[in-house]
Amino acid sequence: MEREEDKGLHPDMTLGARIERLREDEFVGRSFELRFFTDYLTRLPERNERILSVYGTGGMGKTVLLERFRAIAAGRGALYVQVDLRQVRRGPEQIAALTFAQLPPDTGATLGGSGAGVRDGASTGGEATLEPAYAEDTASDAALANRFAARLNRLAASRRMVLAFDHYEEIGSLDDWLRETVLPKLHANMLVVIAGRFSLEGPWRLPPWRKLAVALSVSEWSYDEAMDYLARCGVTEEAACDRLWLRTLGHPLSLAMATATYLDNRAGYGSLYPPAALPDRLDTQVEELVRHWLQEAQDDELRELVMAASIARTFQQESLILLIGRDVPSSLFDRLVRLSFVERGAGGWRMHELVRETVRHSFRERFPERFRQYVRSAVRSLRGRIAAGLRQGRDISEEAAELLGQIGNPILRAHFRHSRASRNYWETIGPHNAADAETYIRRRIDSARDSVVRCSDPETGKLFRFSLSAVQSLLPLHHIDVRELIRLGDGRALRLLRCPRGETVGLAAAVPIRSSTLPYLKQAPLSRAYFAAVSATANDALHDGGFFLYATDVIDYENEELRSDIVRLKLSQMMSGTVLLASPPHVPYFAEAYRSLGFAPVPGAEHADYDAATLTPTYRLDTRGAAMLAFLDRVCDYPDLISGDRSDEDESAAFAAAAGDDTKAHWTGERARSDTGFGTTVGGSAAVSLTPREQEVADLLTEGHTNAEIAAELYMSVAAVKKHVNSMLHKHGLRNRTQLAKALTAARPLRKPPD
Known part of the structure; x- marks a missing residue:
């Protein structure tokens, strides 16, 4: 066991000193916030701002951060005073009492004048007292503010001072008294820190306050910060660390609770505690987290609306009305969007992702x-x-992203869960910035390192962990000739990803498929296998704007923001209503990403162009016209959510008509046979039409796979597999799975080569 001396806890330390040392030992991260505060405190005379607004949703560790601010202030000789507004119930006099209890003696100074009011706590044993005479004092709030400010200013005149207010969301009507009556009277040598769940809004956004206040947002811990915290808590098992991180997304309170639960359970198992059991054991903390976040929603009506808002990643007042089937008054919706864990985004409002998952x-x-x-x-x-x-x-990309992120397969949901807002931007590459692209490729080669990509499905808690060696991460760049792709693409083939500072952090290459680029595509590595495998007719059919996706690369695959940029780019390409071809390296991270997005391998289009040894498939995705709906239905696979509706083909025809197609055959049975060459016959009868998803199930069923194996292979539920099998049984007029497998196997000779 570690000795106290080794931890800096000496026998002669007071209990308070021990608590402070333990707090320091457990504090991790927040380096930017600490530097920010230190800089403002040190250079206060050079600054115009005097108010620091620290904000973040519940559980982000704002109160702990303020304690570190206190230590920094003390280290620089500044006086630090902090008021917890949860303790204020009576009025401004209580704010004064709580403040004065922390101040050094000021001989003869009271708030109430000659002997009456709130006396300096230091002269009464450290406790602020409200004397009976105060109740009879007729002084106005303005007079109280004058005396309050005068007492603080006498101290600030000789030393720098920090006046902090924690839990500012509890300020209520006293906000006006503090802002309009007290703060204007404070000494310029004083820094005011206001911490709460919300940024300063309303009158704080008006002149001159907006020029006097600076905002400091407190967000989740980074992966490295979370790992630092876990190491300090004694959790070092890699599997456990990954699960704790992915279960909490670095939310400090959630991670602290989850870690405590893990350690409590591990104590009973010793070193044999199975990390795989962790997600289920953490479910006991869910209700406590919900109660913590819903403290802001005081009534049942608002809490019910929060639950409804958790269904979708993005919501609006109109969408909530349609969802719950009744009116949502504007006053109620306004209260919803003012909650600290709700923010405005593209297309509407969204809840903080971990809050949404927990409430959901x-x-x-x-x-x-x-x-x-x-x-x-x-x-x-x-x-x-x-x-x-x-x-x-x-444009339907927002709706498609919502559908894919909520209902898609587990890997897809995992990718969307970790797809966050990004500050980066894509720009096209031409002769003017070709050198930047070439420099990026050289830098990637020089700095390549092994990576581990971690993500998890919020619905099932399943963890996905992809390892990428340095060599594997460079494979997408092997065949990128910047100058040649610029010549072929007319400004559309290459894009650079830049961060806000202008540095290049990623590159994407996609060659348009048209008559002028076919000669290149037919002989270039990666693409030549596909064009050799399909007929000339199929090549001609792609001339209407398809793309061959050669590469999408980022400087650091472990960076969630950069991976978000990849997801968003892929989504925009998929939603463009075209044919996409790709042949990513046959490495789980790349291959599973494309398969989860609905790309299907093309038979006979394999190659070994990456390393002359590994057979790598080519994938195809068609989202033209109503094929877009077929793609979404196939990837989302929600038959259990629409059971009881019309049959698949009737529904398909209805959607095809809604999308403007002339014939039902565009993506129902006839299209399925033309796309895959897989029609089935029984006893010489006409071919039975199968939907694209049924044909994928049929392929695996004839190979002898169980329903569970098919579900895992196609990223769907076992119930969905059973639904597709039952549909095929009905179409063939058969009774059991064995008969169906024989019928499907017998139909194999009818398979046509791909177009």
Whole structure:
């Protein structure tokens, strides 16, 4: 066991000193915030701002951060005073009392004048007292503010001072008294820190306050910071660390609770405690987290709306009305979007991701039928909006992203879970910046390192961990000839990803497929295998704007923001309504990403162009016209959410019509046979039409796979596999799985080569 001396805890230390030392030992991260505060405190005379607004949703560790501010202030000789506004229940006099209890003696100074009011706590044993005479004092709030400011200013005149207010969301009506009556009177040698769940809004955004205040947002810990915290807590097992990180997304309070639970359970198992059991054991903390976050939503009406808002990643007042089937008054919606864990984003509002997941989990457990009803309603609404968008020719990427992120397969949901807002931007590459692209490739080669990409499915808690060696991470760049791709693409083939500082942090290459680029595509590594495998007719069919995706690369695959940029770029390409071809390295991270996005391997289009040894498939995705809906339905695979509706083919025809196609065959049975060459016959009868998803199930079924194995291979639920098998049994007029397998196997000779 570690000795106290080794930890800096000496026998003669007071209990308070021991607590402070332990706090220092457990404090991790926040280096930017600490530097920010230190810089402002040190250079205060040079600054115009005098108010530091520290804000972040519940559980981010704002109070702990303020304690570090206190230590920094003390180290620089500044006086630090902090008021916890949760303790203020009576009025401004209590703020004064709590403040004065922390001040050094000021001989003869009281707030109430001659002997009455709130006396200096230091002269009464360290406690602020409200004397009876104060109740009879008729001094106005303005007079109280004058005396309060005068007492603080006498101290600030001789030494720098920090006046901090924690839990500012509890200030209520006293906000006006503090802002308009007290703060204007304070000495310029004083820095005011206001910490709460919300940034300063309303009157604080008006002149002159907006020029006097600077905002400091407190967010989740980074992966490295979380690992530092876990190491200090004694958690070093890599599997456990990954699961704790992915379960909490670096949210400090959630991570602290999860770690405590893990350590408590590990104590009973010793070193044999199985990390795989961790997600289920953490579920006991969900309700406590929900209660913590919903402290802001005081009434049942608002809490019910929070639960409804957790269904979708993005919501609006109108979408909530459609979802719950009744009116949502504007006053209620305004209260919802003012919650600290709700923020405005593209297309509407969204909840903090961990809050959303936690509330959603609680909703599903407590009200399963209502939860299912809401999800069902959201899916139908999204599908309808997508169909209408296709018919109108407008961008449907937001609706598609919502659908894929909520209902898609586990890997897809995991990627969308970790797809966060990014400050980076893509720019096209031409002769003017070709050198930047070439420099980026050289820098990637020189700085390549092994990486581990971690993500998890919020619905199932399943962890995905992809290892990329330095060599594997460079494979996408092997065949990139910047100058040649610029010549071929007319400004569309290459893009650079830049960070806000202008540095290049990623590169994407996609060659348009048209008659002028076919000669290159037919002989270039990676693409030549596909064009050799398909017919000339199929090549001609791609001339209407398809792309061969050669590479999408970022400087650091472990960086979630950069991976978000990849996801968003892929989504925009998929939603462009075209044919996409790709042959990523046959490495799990790259291959699984494309398969989870709905790209299908093309038979006979394999090659070994990356290393002359590894056979690598080519993938294809068609999102033209109503094929977009077929793709979304195939990837999302939500038959259990729309059970009881019309049959697959009738529904397909309806969506095809909504999207503006002339014939049902565009993506129902006839299209399925033309795309895959897989029609089946029984006893010489006409071919039975299968949907694209049914054909994928049929392929695996004839190979002898179980329903569970098929579900794992196609990223769908076992219930969905059973649904597709039952549909095929009905179409063939058969009774059991064995008969179906024989019928499907017998139909194999009818398979046609791909077009």
